[in-house]
Every structure is written in C-alpha cells, then in structure tokens.
Amino acid sequence: MWAYILAHENAVPLWRSLMGPTKVFRARHTDPDSIRGAYGLTDTRNTTHGSDSPASASREIAFFFPEFDERRWYEQDEPRLRQGQVLYSPQERVHRLLQADEAEVT
Template sequence: MLRSKGLTVVDVYQGWCGPCKPVVSLFQKMRMEVGLDLLHFALAKADCLDVLEKYRGRCEPTFLFYAIKDEALAEEGECFSRVKDDGEDEDVVSSGKTCTLAIIKPDAVMHGNAEEIVMKIQETGFDILTNEERTLAEAEMRLFYQHRAGEDAFEQLLHHMCSGPSHLLILTRTEEAEDVVTAWRNLMGPCDPDVARREQPDSLRAQYGTAMPFNAVHGSQDAAAARRELLLLFPSFTFSDQGTEAAPEKSPKQILAS
C-alpha cells in the first residue's frame, strides 16, 4: 500500500485511545472527491507495530504521509505489518480473481439469518475472501449511497443501514462462466422483496427480505460500483489496474490496520 501511486495518509493511534472516527469519515470523503486511486488512507495501531514504537504514549493525533509520483520510483524500503495476538502475520485480503461486495444488512442479522445466508452464498459457488461484522457509520453510508441522495427514502435507508451490525463480504467466483457481480445480483433477486417473491422466489431477498428497505442483502450494481464500494469500506483492499480484480499479494507483506 505504501508503494501505491499518489498520497498515502496513515493515522497512527493507540489501543487505549483508538482512532478518531470523525477523521476517518473526513478522509473517506476526501478520497471520493480527490480520487480513489490517488489518495489512500489507513489506520496503524502503534501498540502492535514495532516500527511505530516512538509514537506510543502520545496524546496528540499523529499522521504519516507517503507520496509516490511514479510507481517505478517506489522501493521495497520499510513497511508495516499488522501482527495478531499470537504473533503470526495476518495476510492482506487479496486475490487474482474478480471481486464484488456483498452486505448482509442489519435486518437479516437481527433476525438471525446471517449464517444461513453465508451458507447459501457458498453453496451457490461463491468464495468468500472476507466476512467482517461491522456496524456502519452514518458518514460512510452517506458516501456509499450518495447517488441516491435525492430519493425520498434516502434518510430511512441511512438509518436502517446504521441501525445495527451488518456482515460485509468480499466475494469471488470459483466458476467463471458468469461474472461475480452478475452472479451475486441474480442470487439476491429483485430489490423489492415483494417483487422478488413473485418473480424469483428462490432468491435471497424473496426468502429473507420483508419490505423496502429491509431487503436483507446488498450487492454492487456493476464492476465500477464494486470497485468504488470495496475501496470505501475496505481501504486496504488492493486492486490490479483492470476492473475489480484484486492484485496478488506483494512481498514483503504490506498490511495496515483498517
């Protein structure tokens, strides 16, 4: 990540204090305005990274800036590695396959359907690169759904998406007969659960959705939307130059807590 072209901003924080959530939201907004490929933002926990030892014990915010004008100038240099409690390096989320975003929404999680939905996703031929439970913040959801800001139900949608934990999944396909974005949208079914029950009764929204906006799952509209949404919700996720194909893992491992 530190070798990415453009500007990388690292927010260094400590476990007892935690990152400043308003700053995270601000940088996400700036990334959308400047360009996802030119501005990168990550969080690094000083408590766990020996290279950040000199920043421990401070109360003031600390930001590190890395600028790469030309990728050819990037050197191996010194990089950060997030370490688990057991001392093993944690692999960066990456793959050589095309990816898309899936969200199991708060209504489905609240009704206890998340695990069953995950099983059906896997049974349908999807590979799950990551499955993270997270309560989404209003600021990031406003960016996420900014293309729907003019709709009457926009505020209701935001409230629902931030009302409780969601499951955020990065999906790939073992079988490439159908691209992963289209395959996931077909499995979800029509957006309105009532329509889904009439037209595609085996779809996830038909089985687990109730009424708009409580339709159980979200999927990216197309490849471009998948790239934007993944970069917004998974800042450390690495892409290749084409589409939503994640870049292969680099060596040495380059991991920043996100």
C-alpha cells in the same frame, strides 16, 4: 452487518441473480427462492446488497475495506489462487492458498 468481497468471474450478475429482484414484493412472487424473496422484509430492509457493476464494486470495496489493494490482488493474489488449492480460514474469514504442509480438509 457483514461485508464481503466476492471474487468470481461474472461475480456481479451471479450475485445479483442469487439476491433476486430489488423490490421484495416482486422477489416474493417472481423469485421466491432468492435471498430477498425468502428473507426480505421491505424494499429498504431487503437483507442484502450487491454492487450493480464492476465500477460500483470497486468504489464499495474501497469504502468498506480501505486496507484492501484491489490492483495488487488482481496482479498477485488472484493468479496464485487460480493455481492452487484454496482453504477457507474461519478465524480470518478469508480464502487463502493451501500451504504444502496443510492437509486438505474433506
């Protein structure tokens, strides 16, 4: 199992749209290109989970990532990420600011 924190304006509805309907049978017929429509097996084995609200997301983030300080992220990290080039670190599995001495990978 992998757990991620997705950060984006309107992240909850965007992610829920990509996942597709919770019921796999419905997803297969109404949204077959969604994650659940393409890969879900049953309603309890539907391949993915997403919070249903920002409040639920905060609770679930605290559960899966107890070391993550959401308030600090919004106050310090998020504004900095909006200002600079972002680099994904596969080793850390996080996005971070591109440092001045790092060339942008294209």
